[in-house]
Amino acid sequence: MPSRPRVCYGVALSGSAAVTVRAWRSSGGTVRQAVLTKGETAARRSAGGLAESARSGDVTVGCLAVQESLTLWLNSPLVSRAKAEKVLPSLLDIQLPFPVEDCMYRFVEFRRTPEGTISALVCAARREAIQACLERYQAQGTDPMLLDHEGLALWTQSLVERPPAESRRGPAPYRVLICLADDHATLVIGCGERYGNAHSLQMPSSPMSNDDLVNRLQLILHADLPAGVGVQWLFCGARAGEAAVVDALYRSLTSVWPGTLTLIEKPASFLARALCVRALKRGPLRCNLRQQTFTHPAVRRAADGRARAAAVGILIAGILLAGFSLTSRLLGERRFNRIKSEIAAVAGELAPGVTIPYGREIPEVQKAWEKQVSQTAPFIDAFAPSLAVRLAEVIKAGQASDVRFETLSLRRNSLILTGVTEDWDQCGQLEQRLKALGYTVKLERQEAVAETEVRFTVNAEGGGP
Amino acid sequence: MKPKALFILQACALAVFLAGVLASIATIRQNLDLRGKIRNKMETLAQLVAMKQTRDRHQAALRVFEGLSNTSPVSLASLGHATVTNALPEIRERESRNLTVGWTLRQMEVVFSEVNLSQIPGFLQAVEMQRPPWRLVECTLASSRQADGLGRAVLILEAAGKTGRQTTEGGRRTTDNKTH
Numbered sequence: 001m002p003s004r005p006r007v008c009y010g011v012a013l014s015g016s017a018a019v020t021v022r023a024w025r026s027s028g029g030t031v032r033q034a035v036l037t038k039g040e041t042a043a044r045r046s047a048g049g050l051a052e053s054a055r056s057g058d059v060t061v062g063c064l065a066v067q068e069s070l071t072l073w074l075n076s077p078l079v080s081r082a083k084a085e086k087v088l089p090s091l092l093d094i095q096l097p098f099p100v101e102d103c104m105y106r107f108v109e110f111r112r113t114p115e116g117t118i119s120a121l122v123c124a125a126r127r128e129a130i131q132a133c134l135e136r137y138q139a140q141g142t143d144p145m146l147l148d149h150e151g152l153a154l155w156t157q158s159l160v161e162r163p164p165a166e167s168r169r170g171p172a173p174y175r176v177l178i179c180l181a182d183d184h185a186t187l188v189i190g191c192g193e194r195y196g197n198a199h200s201l202q203m204p205s206s207p208m209s210n211d212d213l214v215n216r217l218q219l220i221l222h223a224d225l226p227a228g229v230g231v232q233w234l235f236c237g238a239r240a241g242e243a244a245v246v247d248a249l250y251r252s253l254t255s256v257w258p259g260t261l262t263l264i265e266k267p268a269s270f271l272a273r274a275l276c277v278r279a280l281k282r283g284p285l286r287c288n289l290r291q292q293t294f295t296h297p298a299v300r301r302a303a304d305g306r307a308r309a310a311a312v313g314i315l316i317a318g319i320l321l322a323g324f325s326l327t328s329r330l331l332g333e334r335r336f337n338r339i340k341s342e343i344a345a346v347a348g349e350l351a352p353g354v355t356i357p358y359g360r361e362i363p364e365v366q367k368a369w370e371k372q373v374s375q376t377a378p379f380i381d382a383f384a385p386s387l388a389v390r391l392a393e394v395i396k397a398g399q400a401s402d403v404r405f406e407t408l409s410l411r412r413n414s415l416i417l418t419g420v421t422e423d424w425d426q427c428g429q430l431e432q433r434l435k436a437l438g439y440t441v442k443l444e445r446q447e448a449v450a451e452t453e454v455r456f457t458v459n460a461e462g463g464g465p
Numbered sequence: 466m467k468p469k470a471l472f473i474l475q476a477c478a479l480a481v482f483l484a485g486v487l488a489s490i491a492t493i494r495q496n497l498d499l500r501g502k503i504r505n506k507m508e509t510l511a512q513l514v515a516m517k518q519t520r521d522r523h524q525a526a527l528r529v530f531e532g533l534s535n536t537s538p539v540s541l542a543s544l545g546h547a548t549v550t551n552a553l554p555e556i557r558e559r560e561s562r563n564l565t566v567g568w569t570l571r572q573m574e575v576v577f578s579e580v581n582l583s584q585i586p587g588f589l590q591a592v593e594m595q596r597p598p599w600r601l602v603e604c605t606l607a608s609s610r611q612a613d614g615l616g617r618a619v620l621i622l623e624a625a626g627k628t629g630r631q632t633t634e635g636g637r638r639t640t641d642n643k644t645h
Contacts, residue, residue, distance in 0.1 A: 307471055315478035321485025325492040332499045339506045346513040350520060362512055369516055372523075375565040378625045379526035387601040388589035395586075408606040 005059040009036075010275030011142050012063060014238050014268075015182040018140045021269050023276030031280050035269045061275040062137050062144030064289055066151045066186050067200035069125035076118045081110055084118035092122055102126055104294070108152065108285045109195070121195060123149045123287050130294055145299050147290040148275050151198025154179055155188050156285050157274030158234055162262055164192055174229055174257070176221065179271065180237035180245065187217065189224045195285060197224060203239070210245065214252040221257065231259035240267035387412060390437075390463075397433035401426050403456070415439060417458040427456045438463030527565065530597060530625060536568075538624035539595045541575055548588045552580035564625060572602065572623040582606060582616045592622060599624045 007024045020041045023033040074091045076084040088107060093100040105124035113119050130147065137144055158177050165173070172192025179186040185203050189196040199220050204213050225231065233253065235246050240263060250261050264270050278286055290296060295303075347361040351368035391410050394417075398405050403421040415434070421427055424445060431443045439460035446455040530536070545554040555576040562570050577585070585606070592599035603621040 304471060308474065311471070311475045311478040313478075314482045315474070318478065318481030318483070318485035322481070322488045325485065325488035329492050329495060332496050332503075336499055336503050336506065339503060339510055343506060343510050343513060346510065346517055350513065350517055361509055365513060365516060369520065372520070372565075375563075376523035376527055378564060378570045378623070379530050379568075380523050382530075382598055382600060382625070383526055386589075386593055387604065388586065388593055391589070391601070391604055392586055404608070405606070406608050408604070410604045412602070 005057060005280065007058040008276045008279045009058065009060045009142075010272040010279070011060060011137065011140070011144060012269075012271040012275065013065075013136060013140065017182070018142070019238075019269050019272045020142075021272035021276050023273070023280055025280045029281075031277055033269075033273055033276060035266070035272070059146065059279050060142055060144045061146045061148055061279045062133070062142070063148040063150045063153055063271065063275055064125050064130065064133050065184070065200060066149075066198045067184065068129035068133060069123065069149060069151075069289070071121060071123050071149065071151055071195070071198055073197075074120050074122055075113065076120070078118055079116050081118050084110075084120065088120050088122070092124065096124065098126060100124075102128075104130060104289050104291055106287050106289065106291070108287045111194075121285070123152060123289065125149075125289055127294075130289055134290075134294070143296065145290070145296040146279055146288045147294070148278055149287045149289065150179075150186060150271065151188050152195065152285045152287050153274035153278055154186065154236070154271060155190055155195045155198075156283060157270060157277060158188075158236075158264075159193055160277060161264065161270075162234060164232070174225055174231045174259075175234065176225075176231050176253075176257075177234040177236065178217075178249065180235065180239035180242075182238050185213065185217075185237070187220060189221070193284075210248050214249060217249070217253065218256065221253070225257055227256060229257060231257040232262065233259050234262045234264060236264040236267040236270040238268045240264065393437055394434070397430060397437065401430035401433060403427065403430050413462060415458065415460040415463075417460075418456070420453040420455050422453055424454050427454065430456075430458070434458065434460050434463075527568075530568070531566075533596050535596060536627040538571070538597050538599060538626040539592075541573055541592065541599065541622065544591050544595075545575065545577075545588065548591045549577060549580060549584045552577045552584075559621065567627050568625050569627070570623060570625050572621065573599075575618075575620040575622060577618040577620075579609060579615050580618055581614055582608065582618060583614060585618050585620075589620070595624075597624055597626050 005025075007022070010021045010023065012019045018041070020036040021033050022036055023031050025031055072092070072095060074088055074095065076087055076091060078084040078087065085107070089100060089105075092105060096103065103124050103126045105122050107120045107122050109121040111119045111121075133147065134143070154177055158175070164175060172194070175190050175192075177186075177188040177190075179188070180203065183203055185201045187199040187201065189198070201213065201216050201220075204210060231253075233250055235250075239245055246261075246263070254261075266273075277283075290299070343361055344356075347356050347365050350365045354364055354368055356364045387410065391408075394408065394410065394415060395405075398417075398419070401421075402423075403419050403426055405417055405419040407416070407418045409416040421430075427443055427445050431441050434441045440462050442459040444457045444459075541556050542554065545552075545556070555574075555578070557574050558571060559574050560572040564570050585604075589601055593601070599622040601620060602623050603619075605619040606616055607618075608616040
């Protein structure tokens with residue numbers, strides 16, 4: 001069974017008859033439904049029934065009748081939900097008239113009370129009742145994979161098909177759903193969207209006995225509803241189409257609890273639709289009482305398959321992690337070794353015949369290179385810019401500045417000039433021109449005393465070709 | 466699948482996954498360490514490659530010199546005669562030292578006394594155009610007080626060549642002998 005099936009068959013038993021609805025989830029998530037005719041149901045049974053469905057990934061859902069099970073709100077004194085979940089089975093055991101070990105139960109909703117403690121809704125049924133229910137389904141030629149609860153299914157589907165009107169003032173309105181099947185009536189009581197309780201009554205065999213049904217209904221409702229409160233009355237089930245029955249019940253009940261009457265459309269298939277919608281879509285109060293020893297083989301196989309797939313996934317992830325780690329480590333070491341061998345090769349080429357200890361490549365190669373460089377430097381120097389060019393540039397700068405050099409001493413990266421000029425500012429022009437050549441210039445000028453000319457000395461550094 | 470087989474599969478999967486996680490952690494730690502080592506080695510390699518490029522440039526320059534048809538520098542005296550008029554240079558060898566594979570570096574001092582200083586650039590251009598070339602290392606010019614344009618020029622030039630000259634120990638020798 002897939003974790004989220006796309007096609008579902010909801011089968012609701014009503015007396016000796018079964019109502020089957022086929023529902024499927026479209027790509028947009030919308031659930032579409034169709035009631036199977038008797039012929040279609042028979043054809044499905046003959047085609048393999050559930051076994052066929054299980055193979056195809058479809059799901060068949062049944063439900064346990066309210067009369068065979070119970071729903072109960074348990075109030076724990078604990079604030080922590082985790083702790084409450086541990087003590088709730090013991091509280092359930094106290095409430096049950098039979099040992100909790102003899103029944104299957106599911107906690108379907110947790111709420112926090114105004115006092116802050118945890119309140120839980122539990123759905124429980126005796127193992128014998130579940131076994132009997134499954135046998136009834138098998139007698140109808142079907143074996144449901146999931147076993148839902150009738151009361152919960154009716155309640156949630158009523159919220160889906162008839163959402164409660166939003167009440168901004170006062171408390172949420174009460175809602176009572178009465179499902180009139182051929183052989184029994186199911187009463188589901190809630191307030192707003194909160195499920196309250198569900199009850200089951202035998203349907204009278206003759207219409208003349210409706211008063212007895214009304215009396216029993218009122219008896220139950222007096223226990224759950226305050227007198228005089230407004231109630232939204234909903235009717236569904238195979239006999240909801242009998243107007244006389246519905247009218248009689250509605251008139252009698254509204255005399256105590258006034259309220260509107262709502263007849264569910266297609267009331268006969270309401271429960272089957274509810275089962276389908278709950279199986280196909282996520283939502284509140286979801287319940288499957290077919291657990292542990294009652295688990296359907298297809299469900300167990302699917303769970304095993306998921307567990308196996310998860311284990312294989314983890315195994316593959318582990319293998320990939322280990323593989324990537326090993327590969328990464330090998331690639332890193334390979335790269336490191338390649339760089340080391342490149343270093344050794346280059347160092348060996350630069351310092352042939354020298355034994356180079358590991359990690360001492362640079363000092364040893366530098367030592368060897370310093371020996372070689374003095375023998376080859378003059379060859380590379382021959383291609384450096386000529387000092388004669390710089391001499392020509394300095395002479396040109398002097399001519400442009402209209403100064404006369406007396407001595408000129410030029411070396412690579414240094415220049416010393418002495419000379420005379422007619423004007424104090426012409427030395428400044430020379431200084432600027434030498435700076436433009438890249439020199440750092442130190443200019444000294446001597447005031448003309450006996451002569452008319454200004455003597456100057458230039459010490460310049462840098463700027464060498 | 467039987468529950469026992471599924472349990473074994475899950476246990477194996479968990480063990481392999483944990484082994485993978487542990488291997489990944491160990492690898493990450495080792496790679497962090499290795500990354501530092503690789504970075505250091507890359508820096509070392511980059512320095513060595515830079516030195517090799519310098520060495521290659523030197524070798525290329527040497528190959529150019531080796532490819533010259535004439536490996537002896539031209540006589541400075543004859544060049545002086547040819548390019549500078551009315552002045553005979555005093556030429557003396559300052560220094561010579563052995564270079565690689567039979568080459569010798571000679572440094573010469575050329576002194577022109579009372580020369581027309583405007584002819585010095587022409588002389589320098591002529592010596593630097595030779596193969597193998599002479600290179601100006603240092604130059605000192607002093608103008609004469611007696612006449613404009615005249616002066617004394619002291620030029621230090623050097624050239625590499627295969628002259629077959631013998632040098633003293635250490636590859637260095639200084640002589641004061643005039644060569645013209």
